[in-house]
Amino acid sequence: MLNRVTFICTFLSLLLTTQPSRAEEPFNLPLLNDGSSSIVSLEAEYRLGRNWARILRGQAPMLDDPITYQYLEDLLWRLLPHSQVQDRRLELFLLANPSFNAFAVPGGVIGVHGGLILAAESEGELASVIAHELAHLSQRHYAQRLEDERRNRPLMLAGVLASILVAAADTEGGVAVMSSTLGASAQNQLAFSRRNEQEADRVGMQTLVSANYDPHTMPEMFSRLQRNYQFYGQRPPEFLLTHPVTESRIADSLNRASQLPVVRSHQHGVEFSLIKARMEVQFSESPALAVEHFRSALKLNDNAYSRYGLMLASIANRDYALAKQVYQQMPVTLKQHLYVQLGYIEGLMRSANYQEALDQSRQLLALYPDSRPTRTLYARALRDSGQFAEALRVYKSLSRDYPNDAQLWFQLAETEGLAGNTLGVHEARIEYFMLTAQLDQALKQITYARRGKDLTPSDIARLDQREQEARALRQEMKQQF
Incomplete structure (x- = not known):
């Protein structure tokens, strides 16, 4: 896994070093005229972030736990209306990584490591980190960072995104890429980052109060992490490397929290x-x-x-x-x-009691018909009990409602195979490969699908359309990265 991620990061860096470094045309993205940045527009940020997310899906291990994912998504959407984020087309990633980390990437990409939940001692502490990341998005710190570095380090974009990508799969690797990329500008980056962190603390605490969470949970969590620094030896958690915690920052955040309205303990x-x-x-x-x-x-x-x-x-x-x-x-x-x-x-x-599992999940679905984890578990129970046609119906319904869930498309492909639907297998795999930035594999699946017998004109037109989309996406990603 790490070798593949490292290759991607090196490839991104090499691509950027071969691009023109003119300040007025960085990365071939349109200039911004909204006053908050002279480099990247909100729409360009969105396209860039979502295509980077394709790489993330394909390279970093995702945690296939619909229950935990739903909990985090509910928490995110509980906070979002109270934040200053303008573009609310957010996408949440839950990573199978026990390290304490979270990140926000332009375009509304929010990443949470499973270890963040382990590190938090209350929902308020967990919410405080997510509110902090939302503040980074709303204040457009990413665009500011690019603008601050554009004259001296045109490689910064690749370095920032690559370091996040590697850290998602391997914390030590992320540290190495971050260190080698920032190089001589490390001191300036640190100072710039501290200003951003203080602003994200302030805006994030306002979000917490508005959402009825205690703002003190943010400085309390960061202070506890700093006290536990010694237990990490020479490898502090990635979050503390990318979000520097200092005594002055903690004191400032405690002072700000004390000036905000008192919030009673939030209960969920x-x-x-x-x-x-x-x-x-x-x-x-x-x-x-x-x-x-x-x-x-x-x-x-x-x-x-x-x-x-x-x-x-x-x-x-x-x-x-x-x-x-x-x-x-x-x-x-x-x-x-x-x-x-x-x-x-x-x-x-897990105990192969499929019929009882199916009966129980069907009863639960009647009570919670819109529950994503309930629907997902019901589809699995149907498939495990041999009811492939009904399982396909549920998986296809889920894929329509959550089209960016690569794991759903993977499960759909598996179920299509069990049902003997060859074209369905290829089409689900095409979507899976496109969502995980494996565009050559997607094009191969299109070629395989065209060899099928009894294809209708509608099937052929659909495959032609997918090929156009895959090639256009590959070209767009080459221009961006």
Whole structure:
């Protein structure tokens, strides 16, 4: 994985060094006339960010957990209306990385590492980091950074995006690329970044207050991270490298928080505790250790976190009898929670109890017909139980509602194959490859699809259109990167 990412980063850098370095035409993007930057327009930022996101999908490991993803997306959209972000076409990425990190890329791309949830001690702390990243987007710090560096470092765009990409897959690699790219301008970048960080703190705390979160959660989380610096040795978390935390910044943010309106503790049920338990199991060294951890946690505090965590850890450890026992002994209110019921159904599927999993997921879908994780789990249960036609119907419905979810297209391709629909396999794979910046692979799938028998004029026209789109996208990405 890392070798492929490193190659992409080197390729981006080489492309930029061969481009004209005229300040008035950086990266062949239109000039901005909105007063906030003289380099990149909002629409150009959007196109650039979304095409970079294709590379991210194809190179960094995504966490295939619809439950956690839905929780984070709900939290993001709870904060967004209270932020200053103008273009609200956001796309969230949940990365299978235990390191503490989050990032925002122009074009509304928000990335969250699974380790961020592990590091947070409350939903407010998690919300504070997301609000901080939204502030970076709303204040257009990315465009400012390019403008600040354009005269001396035309390579900065490739370096910034490449370092984020590598850090998403490997923290140490991200540090190396960041260091080699910034080079001589490191001191100026640090000073510029600190100004941005203070502004993002201020704007982010305003977002928190407006969304009814305590603004003190932001300086509290950063202060705790700084105190824990020693535990990271020579490798602090990537977030602290790209978001420098200093005593003066913490003092400034605490002072600002004290001047904001008092907000009572924000309550959203037990969702944060349940999601944190999911991440504890996800990133545990082994399922057996996770079981022991949650057994101990349950003895100390019988709560939603420990019970749900023990159920999930037991499933991961293939102790389905224990998982069922823990589930049955839960309080009724906890047992009826959507996340808990979905987790239990996951256990049924892992234990090959497909019919019960299908029955339970169908009942849950009747209660939550618009729930993305419920629909996704229902589609999996249908496929695992051999009901391919119905599974295809649900997957196709999901892909229409969430067309940028590459994992959905991957699952759709697999299901089309099980159903014996060769053309459907190729078309789903075409979409998957285009979403993951594997454009040559997409074009190959189009070639394979054209060899199929009994293609209708509509099929041929559709494939011709996809080829045009793939070639146009490849040309656009060459110009951008």
